[in-house]
Amino acid sequence: MYSARAMSTLVWIELDRGAPDHNLRELRRGLKKGTILCAVVKANAYGHGVKEMVPLLPSADWFAVNSLEEGIELRELGEKRPVLILGHVPLAMLEEAVRRKMDLTVYNRETVEALARMDAQVIDPVRLHLKVETGTGRQGILPEQVEGFLERLKTVPGANLVGLSTHFANIEDTLNHDYAQFQLDRFRQVLDVLDRRKLRPEFIHTAATAAAILFEKTHFNLVRAGIGIYGLWPSRETYLSTLLGHRPVPDLRPVLAWKTRLVQIKDLPEGSYIGYGCTYRATRPIRVGVLPVGYADGYDRKLGNSAYVLIRGKRAPVIGRVCMNLTMVDISDIPQAGLEEEVVLLGRNGEERISAEAMAEWAGTINYEIVTRISPCLPRKLVG
Ligand SMILES: Cc1ncc(COP(=O)(O)O)c(C=O)c1O
Numbered sequence: 001m002y003s004a005r006a007m008s009t010l011v012w013i014e015l016d017r018g019a020p021d022h023n024l025r026e027l028r029r030g031l032k033k034g035t036i037l038c039a040v041v042k043a044n045a046y047g048h049g050v051k052e053m054v055p056l057l058p059s060a061d062w063f064a065v066n067s068l069e070e071g072i073e074l075r076e077l078g079e080k081r082p083v084l085i086l087g088h089v090p091l092a093m094l095e096e097a098v099r100r101k102m103d104l105t106v107y108n109r110e111t112v113e114a115l116a117r118m119d120a121q122v123i124d125p126v127r128l129h130l131k132v133e134t135g136t137g138r139q140g141i142l143p144e145q146v147e148g149f150l151e152r153l154k155t156v157p158g159a160n161l162v163g164l165s166t167h168f169a170n171i172e173d174t175l176n177h178d179y180a181q182f183q184l185d186r187f188r189q190v191l192d193v194l195d196r197r198k199l200r201p202e203f204i205h206t207a208a209t210a211a212a213i214l215f216e217k218t219h220f221n222l223v224r225a226g227i228g229i230y231g232l233w234p235s236r237e238t239y240l241s242t243l244l245g246h247r248p249v250p251d252l253r254p255v256l257a258w259k260t261r262l263v264q265i266k267d268l269p270e271g272s273y274i275g276y277g278c279t280y281r282a283t284r285p286i287r288v289g290v291l292p293v294g295y296a297d298g299y300d301r302k303l304g305n306s307a308y309v310l311i312r313g314k315r316a317p318v319i320g321r322v323c324m325n326l327t328m329v330d331i332s333d334i335p336q337a338g339l340e341e342e343v344v345l346l347g348r349n350g351e352e353r354i355s356a357e358a359m360a361e362w363a364g365t366i367n368y369e370i371v372t373r374i375s376p377c378l379p380r381k382l383v384g
Pocket residue numbers: 040086167207208209210224225226227228234
């Protein structure tokens with residue numbers, strides 16, 4: 001009898017066992033000694049699978065997640081290292097977050113008031129990181145509100161301000177980093193005020209992967225690296241800026257490959273239509289390979305008629321629309337391909353490679369979205 005898991009191995013994710021920690025070490029080479037490297041493992045470790053990824057990151061100092069639920073998952077995996085929650089913790093769940101010994105990002109007055117109402121014994125160890133809005137226009141309090149916020153925080157028993165942070169809006173998408181400099185200046189002004197009042201918290205952090213690679217002055221004493229630990233560059237512009245700035249180029253090794261198998265092969269005559277909407281019509285007799293993967297697995301519908309997959313080290317174009325659970329490819333030029341032959345959607349095969357960046361270009365998005373949207377239901381296998 002087949003188990004559900006064995007049956008699901010028609011589509012799977014392979015994780016290169018050595019790559020995540022290698023990438024962490026590569027990123028660490030650009031940091032000064034003692035800088036804390038916080039591995040961002042939100043969104044199911046950027047789609048890689050959090051329970052598989054975390055054990056592959058023994059040299060991460062901290063972890064960062066988006067939600068309390070993600071933080072709890074790390075604690076339930078037995079993770080003892082500090083866990084920083086970047087997103088909003090519902091007020092009703094604050095007590096749970098404190099009990100689970102999470103570091104919390106704060107940027108709402110209401111959060112502070114809810115902590116103030118909490119039983120002093122519960123709240124005792126809560127570690128807070130104040131997020132400053134320096135120009136990204138999302139989470140954070142405005143610089144001019146920081147002092148008032150801190151005054152209130154000081155009166156909350158057990159609320160321990162350990163961190164000050166911000167996040168850059170425009171490092172990845174450009175070769176011009178004036179706006180990042182503007183944000184950094186605003187952040188420094190806040191830090192100066194705190195210094196004058198002898199309120200500087202222990203952990204100061206602004207840099208994600210791109211800033212970590214490009215600008216030492218953004219590192220302070222903690223860096224929150226996401227995409228880089230998965231072996232992906234934040235953008236082509238970040239890579240170019242690294243070269244133009246004569247910065248050390250980290251050797252980032254992609255962690256993830258995405259694979260499937262051919263589940264049907266058939267020869268169709270010239271003029272045949274393929275898939276919903278009849279968007280593809282064969283201009284010659286065609287051999288079609290059917291793949292058991294679709295947009296329900298995170299294989300973007302925009303990959304229809306635009307992407308390639310790899311079979312026996314050769315590219316086969318995706319033809320017709322991507323369906324919910326199926327995708328068709330033209331394997332006319334790979335006549336040796338047989339039923340249940342391995343197909344690489346993302347990753348290496350022989351001399352060829354489909355990168356997350358190539359797939360992102362075909363789908364009109366970024367590598368971050370390509371990997372984070374891979375279904376958490378697919379099995380993850382460790383290789384290498
Ligand atoms: C606040 C914050 N810090 C750090 C990161 C990590 O960014 P990256 O994946 O570019 O390293 C993110 C990612 O979205 C983030 O939202």
